[in-house]
Amino acid sequence: YAQQAATLSVSDNSNLTINRNIYGHFSEHLGHCIYNGFWVDSSLHVEKQDRIRLDIVKALQKIHIPNLRWPGGCFADEYHWRDGIGPRGSRPKMVNTNWGGVTEDNSFGTHEFLELCELLHCQPYITGNVGSGTVEEMSKWVEYLNFDGVSPMTAQRAANGHAAPWKVQFWGVGNESWGCGGNMTPEYYADQYRRYASFAKNYPGSPLLKIASGPNADDYNWTEVMMKQVPNWMMWGMSLHYYTLAGDWGHKGSATNFDEQTYFSALKSCLHMEDLVRTHSAIMDRYDPAKKVALVVDEWGIWTDVEPGTNPGFLYQQNSLRDALIAATTLNIFNNHCDRVRMANLAQTINVLQALILTDKEKMLLTPTYHVFDLYQVHQDAHYLPVALNSPDYTLGKEKIPAVNASASKDSTGTVHISLVNLDPAHAITVSTQLAGVTYKTISGKVITSAKFNDVNTFDQPNKIVPQDFKGASKKDGNLVVTLPAKSIVVLELK
Numbered sequence: 001y002a003q004q005a006a007t008l009s010v011s012d013n014s015n016l017t018i019n020r021n022i023y024g025h026f027s028e029h030l031g032h033c034i035y036n037g038f039w040v041d042s043s044l045h046v047e048k049q050d051r052i053r054l055d056i057v058k059a060l061q062k063i064h065i066p067n068l069r070w071p072g073g074c075f076a077d078e079y080h081w082r083d084g085i086g087p088r089g090s091r092p093k094m095v096n097t098n099w100g101g102v103t104e105d106n107s108f109g110t111h112e113f114l115e116l117c118e119l120l121h122c123q124p125y126i127t128g129n130v131g132s133g134t135v136e137e138m139s140k141w142v143e144y145l146n147f148d149g150v151s152p153m154t155a156q157r158a159a160n161g162h163a164a165p166w167k168v169q170f171w172g173v174g175n176e177s178w179g180c181g182g183n184m185t186p187e188y189y190a191d192q193y194r195r196y197a198s199f200a201k202n203y204p205g206s207p208l209l210k211i212a213s214g215p216n217a218d219d220y221n222w223t224e225v226m227m228k229q230v231p232n233w234m235m236w237g238m239s240l241h242y243y244t245l246a247g248d249w250g251h252k253g254s255a256t257n258f259d260e261q262t263y264f265s266a267l268k269s270c271l272h273m274e275d276l277v278r279t280h281s282a283i284m285d286r287y288d289p290a291k292k293v294a295l296v297v298d299e300w301g302i303w304t305d306v307e308p309g310t311n312p313g314f315l316y317q318q319n320s321l322r323d324a325l326i327a328a329t330t331l332n333i334f335n336n337h338c339d340r341v342r343m344a345n346l347a348q349t350i351n352v353l354q355a356l357i358l359t360d361k362e363k364m365l366l367t368p369t370y371h372v373f374d375l376y377q378v379h380q381d382a383h384y385l386p387v388a389l390n391s392p393d394y395t396l397g398k399e400k401i402p403a404v405n406a407s408a409s410k411d412s413t414g415t416v417h418i419s420l421v422n423l424d425p426a427h428a429i430t431v432s433t434q435l436a437g438v439t440y441k442t443i444s445g446k447v448i449t450s451a452k453f454n455d456v457n458t459f460d461q462p463n464k465i466v467p468q469d470f471k472g473a474s475k476k477d478g479n480l481v482v483t484l485p486a487k488s489i490v491v492l493e494l495k
């Protein structure tokens, strides 16, 4: 039975906060994320404000999404913001060359995105075009958004119905500049970053938090060059993109039809995020020991084959219990590295990749991943509690990974939350937990699990996987003893 027991100690000895922006999301002009996702045809029979779908807004309000990244992704480096303002009927159309070659009508632009963020009560995170845009274009966009005075840009903004500046803070300077954003070398991009960032101005009352396009997965040289060539004060953050794959880019595998080997491979790929965050952070530490520059994991999540019969360029995939385990595990990694990871964005919010929400005309469903963000919202802006975990392995054939992962925090009322994940698909694991410096009288919790790791929510059965009350935790001899069901996510509340 040694394989089924873990020990965990949680201590209250850090001065770190889990930045709520770790719980951010991403919405690109890709497939049905914006169009037929957030932004629907006026004839669709759902509650709307303008053309924004309000059932989606309400679902996202419930989980308090802190920020939303837009307009891409690869799309950002071919997007020209001036095409997306003014009367909708006169906006020029363009081709979305990255995603399906479809015609983009620019009906969802700057004003519509910022209206969406206002409805969601979240901060906008806008990525400017470095790949095919100009310094002047980016500079004027910032002026249009943030300047509170008399200028041609602010006159145009007022003429388009928004006299007041929006005061956008999070500002991405290009996306994947090593790839779809221009195929640049890190040396070339570092210079471009310095140039574009210089003219993305901080207007009075609206300082930008500028985010550089960072490494692809384990491209440590990119991080090294950026940290060496760009002064710390010029970057609020540097991004990292990493996707979980069950196979490789040529053979990603089905989102629903997979065996235990594929399940295991996906979890192993997800756990690689720990190595990436550690290694990139260690490089950053050499140039920025005070940890002023944030590591912003602004694209993460599992990427599978598209659902059969759907447009391969639209990246529409189902979302299983496995994907919820991946989300919970990744968020535990981010929480445990909150000294450096201060923002992250799951790709992508609706109908694309590891989505929170899937829609089919008027219908919508919340995916298992949505429910993870619902339970984990307790960690947003909470005081970080370091954890030390001794986990049994989950072994398959000759390979093994730690079966359990965890993170913990204390909120402003003194309530402690511990999020635990058991990746083992067949064994319940009992975790004996010591809490140093933490007092509590009551224990409650929620669990997400299902009979099979590839179970999903469907439009016919939208509530197959939802959080349930958890009764598997109790105090024994002063220790908190928690029995995690196989393949489960548990969030405990200690008051």
Ligand code: AHR
Pocket: 028, 072, 073, 074, 075, 175, 176, 299, 347, 348, 353
């Ligand atoms: O999220 C889908 C795509 O993945 C993004 O557009 C791009 O940045 C990344 O390669």
